[in-house]
Structure formats: C-alpha cells, structure tokens
Amino acid sequence: GAVVSQHPSRVICKSGTSVKIECRSLDFQATTMFWYRQFPKKSLMLMATSNEGSKATYEQGVEKDKFLINHASLTLSTLTVTSAHPEDSSFYICSAKAGRFAGELFFGEGSRLTVL
Amino acid sequence: AQSVTQLGSHVSVSEGALVLLRCNYSSSVPPYLFWYVQYPNQGLQLLLKYTTGATLVKGINGFEAEFKKSETSFHLTKPSAHMSDAAEYFCAVTSNTGFQKLVFGTGTRLLVSP
Numbered sequence: 001g002a003v004v005s006q007h008p009s010r011v012i013c014k015s016g017t018s019v020k021i022e023c024r025s026l027d028f029q030a031t032t033m034f035w036y037r038q039f040p041k042k043s044l045m046l047m048a049t050s051n052e053g054s055k056a057t058y059e060q061g062v063e064k065d066k067f068l069i070n071h072a073s074l075t076l077s078t079l080t081v082t083s084a085h086p087e088d089s090s091f092y093i094c095s096a097k098a099g100r101f102a103g104e105l106f107f108g109e110g111s112r113l114t115v116l
Numbered sequence: 117a118q119s120v121t122q123l124g125s126h127v128s129v130s131e132g133a134l135v136l137l138r139c140n141y142s143s144s145v146p147p148y149l150f151w152y153v154q155y156p157n158q159g160l161q162l163l164l165k166y167t168t169g170a171t172l173v174k175g176i177n178g179f180e181a182e183f184k185k186s187e188t189s190f191h192l193t194k195p196s197a198h199m200s201d202a203a204e205y206f207c208a209v210t211s212n213t214g215f216q217k218l219v220f221g222t223g224t225r226l227l228v229s230p
Contacts, residue, residue: 006159034217041125043206043222044160093159095218105218107152107159 002028002098006108014116021079021111023094029074030096038091050077084115118143118209122221130229135194137224139207149190150208202228
C-alpha cells in the first residue's frame with residue numbers, strides 16, 4: 001500500500017506557543033489530505049479537508065485560526081496549532097487519498113500533542 | 117448524513133475464541149464500509165473494506181466482514197482470536213462518491229486473554 005508519514009510523532013510544548021505537524025505522502029501524490037483529532041477513548045473527529053493549492057475546508061466547530069492547515073505541495077500538508085492551550089492536547093492523525101489505489105485513504109502514524 | 121454505531125466499547129475474548137465486533141451504519145446513499153485497527157499511539161491500519169460486489173469481504177490477519185443491507189450491518193469476525201489482535205477497532209462509512217470524509221464509529225477495544 002501507500003505510505004503516509006507524520007512528524008513529529010510526539011511533541012510537548014508550553015501553553016501559548018505554536019506547533020507544526022507535518023503529513024507527507026511518501027510514495028504517491030495526494031491532492032487531498034484529511035486531518036483528524038482523536039480524544040482519549042473517543043473516535044476520530046474530522047477537523048478539515050486539505051486540498052493542494054487551495055484553502056482547507058474546515059468542519060463545523062473547528063476554529064480555522066486555531067488550526068492552520070497548509071497543503072503547499074502534492075506530498076505535504078501541515079497542521080499548525082496556534083497559541084496552544086492544554087485543551088488542545090490530543091492525538092492528531094492525517095490521512096491521504098491515494099489515486100492509484102482507487103482513492104483509498106492511507107493514515108499516518110499520528111502525532112501526540114501535549115500542551116503544558 | 118451518514119453515521120456508524122459500534123455496539124460495545126469493550127469486547128473480551130479468550131485466545132482461540134471467536135471474535136465478533138458489531139457495526140451498524142446509517143446512510144441515505146449506497147455506502148462504502150471499512151474496518152480499521154489501531155494499536156496504542158499509532159495511526160489506523162485498514163483491515164478490510166466493502167465497496168461493491170461480494171458482500172463477504174476478507175481482510176488481513178484472518179478478519180472478515182459481511183455487508184448486510186437489510187440489517188444495515190457490517191460486523192467484523194475472526195474465527196480464532198490471537199493475543200496480537202488486542203487493539204482498538206473502528207468501523208467507518210463513506211459514500212460511493214470517492215472515499216471522501218470517512219465517518220467513524222466510537223471504536224471497540226478488543227481484549228484477548230490467555
């Protein structure tokens with residue numbers, strides 16, 4: 001299958017700082033990537049759809065200014081958590097749509113953010 | 117709108133026993149259905165999927181699931197549990213318009229005892 005990689009896998013930051021998480025499709029081009037947030041013992045919540053070369057589409061209730069998404073190339077999407085607060089601590093997972101696999105989604109390993 | 121209901125947040129089985137994880141969906145259009153597995157602090161791995169065609173689909177690690185339209189179900193089974201099957205399992209649905217916007221169930225944690 002296709003490979004999606006996230007970096008960093010774990011990050012700890014101080015409250016008020018910004019954190020960037022990268023999502024890369026390693027062996028395919030992804031015009032569309034998705035960002036999910038997973039709360040402890042909860043399901044995955046879709047935050048936004050990232051489209052290469054255009055603005056991301058955010059789900060209802062997700063703060064656009066808090067969670068900045070940039071999809072600057074066909075292999076990279078970034079999620080920046082701005083002015084992070086402890087309530088932003090969570091597991092963030094990206095997925096990418098792989099055209100050569102009939103549009104199947106492949107998931108990254110996830111990034112655990114802890115805001116102190 | 118689409119939704120997924122997974123009955124039972126935890127399922128416990130003994131090693132070698134049958135595994136049955138339940139998933140019911142709601143969809144106004146023909147669904148695409150998926151089962152994913154997640155190990156601690158890791159991303160999701162696709163176990164199997166149903167799009168069209170045969171309603172009994174086989175996946176990796178000996179898992180299979182059957183799409184039953186009349187029951188709006190897509191239950192996951194494995195004849196004999198292995199210790200390594202212990203993980204979180206998510207059922208998900210999307211429409212047949214191109215794998216957009218997966219909607220996930222709340223997950224079922226499978227516990228396997230020796």
